[in-house]
Amino acid sequence: MHVVFVRGPTGSIVATVHRADGVSLQLPGYDRKHKVPHDLAHYATERALEMSGGVFGAIAGGGVFSNMRVVGGKPRYDAAARSKRLLDAHRQTLTMAELLAGVVHRAVEDGSPDQTPAMVREAWQSLGSGPFPWTDQHVEDAVRILAELTVEWEAQGAVRVTWPDHLAAELPASRGVKRGRRGRT
Template sequence: MHVVFVRGPTGTTVATVHRADGVSLLLPGNDRKFRVPHDLAHFATEREFEISGGVFGAIAAGGVFDTMRVVAGKPRHDAAARSKRILDTHRPTLTMAELLAGVVHRAVEDEAADRLPVLLRNAWNSLGTDPFPWTDEHIGRAGRTLTELAAEWEAQGTVKVTWPDHLVARIPAARGIRRGRRGRT
């Protein structure tokens, strides 16, 4: 999946997402007050932490958030129901991704990426008691990736990135639909 971040007409970020199924969608940002686009922080954090059920993995699988709109291609006949299943199934991961991306975003925005390990682990503790599942190497990569993307954004006003195919969210089966052959007699 290819994603192009550009500065919108009102100064906010607009991402155009070109999915593998031929559908292109606009993902408007709400981040005029930030130097670094928030959705770019999601991209960097989710990719470096290999979170398939976050914002971009869910979009790659067919999830469409309320603020998005289709700008090209023909969605599947069951696109709305499929999107709902994807977003509902991955809601806990989406919440976790929002928390992590928010911390990475703030740290890079405030030029405090050196504090990311402590900040992320403290934020993680707000989700429960499970141990933090990523290494300092993952954290460092997330901070560096977002810093590099932010520099490109500031210099060019646009960033083109590719979402890895192996990080597409799992698509839950539709309920009530039986698949396969009926029993033979």
């Protein structure tokens, strides 16, 4: 999946997502006050931590958030139902992605990456269960990726990235009525 971040005409950030299924969507950002686009922080964090159930993994898997709009291609006939099922199934990971991307975003925005691994661990503890699933290197990679993308963003006013296919969120099986022949008595 290819994602292009650009500054929109009103100064807000717009990410245009080109999914593998041929559908293109726009994801508006609402962060004119930050030098670093928040959705770019999501990309860097979710990519470095390999969070397939985060924002970009969910979009790659067929999820469409309520603030998104289709700008190209033809969605499947059941796209809305599939999206709802996928987003519902990954709700916890989406919440975690929001929290962790916020920590990484703040670190790059403020220029204070030194405490980021400890802050990410603390954020994890507020919502996660079990042992912390990443190393400090994973977190440092998220900060490094976002810092590099920020330099590109400031220089060009646009960033093009690719979301790996293996990090697309899994669509859970449908729990609908099973169709088929019934046994006769």
